[in-house]
Amino acid sequence: MTIQQLSVFLENKSGRLLEVTKVLAEHDINMSAFSIADSSDFGMLRMIVDKPEAAYTALKNNNFSVNITQVVGLVVPDTAGSLYNALEILKKDNIEVEYMYAFSFKDNATVIIRSANAEQTAAALKTAGFQTMD
Amino acid sequence: MIWNExxxxxxRDAMTQRQSDGLRKMVERLYFNVPFYRKKFQEMDLSPHDIRGIEDLHKLPFTYKQDLRDNYPMGLFAVPQSEIVRLHASSGTTGKQTVVGYTRKDLDMWSEVVARCFSAAGISKKDIVQIAYGYGLFTGGLGLHYGTEKVGASVIPISGGNTHRQLQMMQDLGSTVLACTPSYALYLAESLEKAGITREQTKLRVGIFGAEAWTNEMRKELEYKLGLKAFDIYGLSEIMGPGVACECECQNGLHVNEDHFIPEIIDPLTLEPLPEGQVGELVFTTITKEGLPLLRYRTRDLSALHYDTCSCGRTLVRMEKCKGRTDDMLIIRGVNVFPSQIESVLLNMHETSPHYQLIVDRVNNLDILEVHVEMDEHFFADEIRKIEDLNKRIKHNIENTLGISVGVKLVEPNTIERSEGKAKRIIDNRKK
Structure with a gap:
């Protein structure tokens, strides 16, 4: 019900993102979604990849600070009001969202949701009839 | 075990007598054999006969690192070159390199003092000592080498660097003692961890660490990571090299081999000797050395002396663990800052890696200190506010200790250069 997300600590220094993508390319790892959060001194790259364990090892061996967190990949129709309906469920169950990012592809949109308890979040959405990524 | 009880x-009386006798002979020898000292004596209107014992030590002129540079390479040697059997040179980290020379007797004495140090650290012929100090011009490697042989332990003269090989030898040969700089020890500890070798899988039990100032917090870190008891050994090439002083099992200061090197603590500004227990600059006078004897050599190391008998039974005076070299001291907006203070803060937090660097700049006539700290992957969280919070706490703790504001920047792991010898902790852009 939940999926693995990789987070990578990046210094605010030119070429760092380039380096991450190079390591992933060399290990034939495909990214399906990512977001970059930034503060004044550093950035945080979060991404969903096809082979999270392999990506974790490859990045670690290249001296990146990286960790794996469980997140929910919510799939909703790419139509107005879809996200609203999903968030209503989370509000009702008192589930707080730490952060989220989204991408849409063809008719559907996928929203990556990070909350304190990924299992609980996924279960709440499933019960309400939403589809989540495996 | 005490090597030379x-x-x-x-x-104290016997030691004073021995030192006074040695000093009188040494002063006479220097006056007749070293033109540099003879000239100094004449300028000060001082005769060798004015020095009756160590109570007259304060009358003698100081010797500075610059004097060795000015008389480069062998101008201060007190014997003809034919008597010199070994030459070493300083690393030149603080400027032009200096050359030091040893007679056969000097080398014997060096082995003797290192043997005392090793015995004090509990090393015996049953031990296998991996010497990962640089062999060559640096005094660290060869200096400890002969003392280790004198104790009868097995030496692995592996020298510094080639970390992969260090780990292999450590495991294959079962090294029980590791001797190197504390920064290299830390690097080796990390490399062991990376290679998946636990501390239980090595036979290490004693670490002999020196050649740079290190804190008690670093001691705890190294002892934990390597599973050994870490001892501080002190020395400087001008006086001899490693073995001038070393900790015993009580680790309540370093016993100075004062029958060869008389220590004094002076106020670096007034140059007046300071009473027992007060922190000031450490000054050494060699009394038995033949090749390059020096009078009141200014070490620029900060320490204090204690003359009470140690619980280990040794009466040799103890010097406190060095607080740092006066040339490592940064003056930031008029406040004295030692890298060791920052090291203590970081290691006490247990949330960052012990790798750090201090970057000093001057912006609009104001000194700016930025501390770069490596992100420890064990504490890396996915949430930005947790990292920002860690950054704030580091900043807060350092500012509390130093009393000045600093910038803190978390950097990626392994981006601060690792050292196989002495660590480069400071980048001072103000000097450019």
Whole structure:
């Protein structure tokens, strides 16, 4: 019900993102979604990849600070009001969202949701009839 | 075990007598054999006969690192070159390199003092000592080498660097003692961890770490990571090299081999000797050395002396663990800052890696200190506010200790250069 997300600590220094993508390319790892959060001194790259364990090892061996967190990949129709309906469920169950990012592809949109308890979040959405990524 | 009980446990009176006799002979020898000292004496209107014992030590002129540079390479040697059997050179980290020379007797004495140090650290012929100090011009490697042989332990003269090989030898040969700089020890500890070798899988039990100032917090870190008891050894090439002083099992200061090197603590500004227990600059006078004897050599190391008998039974005076070299001291907006203070803060937090660097700049006539700290992957969280919070706490703790504001920047792991010898902790852009 939940999926693995990789987070990578990046210094605010030119070429760092380039380096991450190079390591992933060399290990034939495909990214399906990512977001970059930034503060004044550093950035945080979060991404969903096809082979999270392999990506974790490859990045670690290249001296990146990286960790794996469980997140929910919510799939909703790419139509107005879809996200609203999903968030209503989370509000009702008192589930707080730490952060989220989204991408849409063809008719559907996928929203990556990070909350304190990924299992609980996924279960709440499933019960309400939403589809989540495996 | 006490290597030389006769000397290491002798009464203060006997030691004073020995030092006074040695000093009188040494002053006479220098006056007749070294033109540099003769000239200094004449300028000060001082005769060798004015020095009757160590109570007259303060009358003697100081010797500075610059004097060795000015008389480069062998101008201060007190014997003809034919008597010199070994030459070493300083690393030149603080400027032009200096050359030091040893006679056969000097080398014997060096082995003797290192043997005392190793015995004090509990090393015996049953031990296998991996010497990962650089061999060559640096005094660290060869200096400890002969003392280790004198104790009868097996030496692995692996020298510094080639970390992969260090780990292999450590495991294959079962090294029980590791001797290197504390920064290299830390690097080796990390490399062991990376290679998946636990501390239980090595036979290490004693670490002999020196050649740079390190804190008690670093001691705890190294002892934990390597599973050994870490001892501080002190020395400087101008006086001899490693073995001038070393900790015993009580680790309540370093016993100075004062039958060869008389220590004094002076106020670096007034140059007046300071009473027992007060922190000031450490000054050494060699009294038995033949090749390059020096009078009141200014070490620029900060320490204090204690003359009470140690619980280990040794009466040799103890010097406090060095607080740092005066040339490592940064003056930031008029406040004295030692890298060791920052090291203590970081290691006490247990949330960052012990790798750090201090970057000093001057912006609009104001000194700016930025501390770069490596992100420890064990504490890396996915949430930005947790990292920002860690950054704030580091900043807060350092500012509390130093009393000045600093910038803190978390950097990626392994981006601060690792050292196989002495660590480069400071980048001072103000000097450019």
């Amino acid at each position: 006769h000397i290491e446990c002798c009464s």
